[in-house]
Amino acid sequence: xxxxxxxxxxxxxxxxxxxxxxxxxxxxxxxxxxxxxxxxxxxxxxxxxxxxxxxxxxxxxxxxxxxxxxxxxxxxxxxxxxxxxxxxxxxxxxxxxxxxxxxxxxxxxxxxxxxxxxxxxxxxxxxxxxxxxxxxxxxxxxxxxxxxxxxxx
Amino acid sequence: xxxxxxxxxxxxxxxxxxxxxxxxxxxxxxxxxxxxxxxxxxxxxxxxxxxxxxxxxxxxxxxxxxxxxxxxxxxxxxxxxxxxxxxxxxxxxxxxxxxxxxxxxxxxxxxxxxxxxxxxxxxxxxxxxxxxxxxxxxxxxxxxxxxxxxxxx
DNA sequence: AGTATACAGGACTGACACGGTCCTGATTCC
DNA sequence: GGAATCAGGACCGTGTCAGTCCTGTATACT
Ligand code: FES
Ligand code: FES
Numbered sequence: 001x002x003x004x005x006x007x008x009x010x011x012x013x014x015x016x017x018x019x020x021x022x023x024x025x026x027x028x029x030x031x032x033x034x035x036x037x038x039x040x041x042x043x044x045x046x047x048x049x050x051x052x053x054x055x056x057x058x059x060x061x062x063x064x065x066x067x068x069x070x071x072x073x074x075x076x077x078x079x080x081x082x083x084x085x086x087x088x089x090x091x092x093x094x095x096x097x098x099x100x101x102x103x104x105x106x107x108x109x110x111x112x113x114x115x116x117x118x119x120x121x122x123x124x125x126x127x128x129x130x131x132x133x134x135x136x137x138x139x140x141x142x143x144x145x146x147x148x149x150x151x152x153x
Numbered sequence: 154x155x156x157x158x159x160x161x162x163x164x165x166x167x168x169x170x171x172x173x174x175x176x177x178x179x180x181x182x183x184x185x186x187x188x189x190x191x192x193x194x195x196x197x198x199x200x201x202x203x204x205x206x207x208x209x210x211x212x213x214x215x216x217x218x219x220x221x222x223x224x225x226x227x228x229x230x231x232x233x234x235x236x237x238x239x240x241x242x243x244x245x246x247x248x249x250x251x252x253x254x255x256x257x258x259x260x261x262x263x264x265x266x267x268x269x270x271x272x273x274x275x276x277x278x279x280x281x282x283x284x285x286x287x288x289x290x291x292x293x294x295x296x297x298x299x300x301x302x303x304x305x306x
Numbered sequence: 307a308g309t310a311t312a313c314a315g316g317a318c319t320g321a322c323a324c325g326g327t328c329c330t331g332a333t334t335c336c
Numbered sequence: 337g338g339a340a341t342c343a344g345g346a347c348c349g350t351g352t353c354a355g356t357c358c359t360g361t362a363t364a365c366t
Contacts, residue, residue, distance in 0.1 A: 002157055004242050006354060027312065040356055047314060060363020061311045089157050117274035125267060159325065193327055200343060213334025214340045
């Protein structure tokens with residue numbers, strides 16, 4: 001199914017929620033309550049996001065978390081990378097020789113086209129864009145038509 | 154890591170291999186040998202691809218598999234869909250109400266932007282493009298630059 | 307100073323999907 | 337008729353993921 005993990009899913013929900021009211025310190029239980037996500041999971045994810053530099057934390061009483069940067073300056077690619085590691089749909093990251101089949105593989109090196117396509121897709125969406133909900137969903141289902149994507153390489 | 158399953162990985166290798174010499178009937182053991190993949194897995198995957206209409210099979214002695222269409226007319230999106238089901242990076246396919254958190258979820262409906270971006274990326278690459286290796290890899294690593302992807306909706 | 311609050315960083319566990327194997331039919335060519 | 341080959345399952349071990357919990361450390365308030 002090419003799924004992201006629930007960690008990442010939750011992480012994005014949390015970040016999106018925080019993006020709605022930046023400059024506000026929120027603690028873990030509060031955040032869990034507002035997003036209806038299990039507290040331990042929320043806590044775990046927040047710690048990761050702090051370590052990866054996407055969130056700033058403040059300890060002690062009245063402590064909490066807040067975005068380390070404005071929502072517009074955080075891309076989905078960063079978020080996913082922080083929570084899942086390098087963005088690559090296949091085993092063979094890049095065109096290095098880390099793959100066991102490398103010598104005999106027909107698609108060797110071809111894959112990163114798809115990988116970069118995905119990377120760029122994620123890099124093109126900022127956290128802010130996940131929050132603002134002005135447009136009323138202009139019927140965007142267009143699968144099957146000519147792809148609007150120009151893969152440079 | 155946002156990985157595709159090995160099934161799909163193998164499947165693409167197999168299809169790519171077949172695309173190299175279309176109009177040729179190849180049987181499973183032969184194909185497994187040429188791609189250096191485990192035979193039972195190859196067999197399993199080939200069956201799926203036949204059922205999904207991407208391959209044509211021919212039984213009996215001198216039987217085998219061949220592409221059902223020219224390589225240029227098969228997109229990666231089809232292949233992945235055949236082997237993994239609907240292409241969606243998240244649980245909540247489309248904007249239906251199939252999600253448990255739907256009512257309280259901040260990113261509700263936002264996700265399919267990313268989903269469609271991925272879909273279009275995969276739809277834009279044909280099987281033929283995975284095979285022909287004329288260009289010598291024009292240094293395509295450009296992550297970090299302005300995304301070249303225009304998400305229409 | 308002392309205490310309550312909240313983050314930091316792990317270790318730990320059950321459930322489940324995935325990778326891989328194998329067996330029993332159906333179909334075609336020689 | 338017999339051999340080769342595909343068709344369609346059932347089956348199982350393993351690894352990863354979702355989720356929990358425990359111990360330590362830093363901060364604010366009294
Ligand atoms: S499977 Fe790794 S190089 Fe092809
Ligand atoms: S998690 Fe399903 S709608 Fe948001």
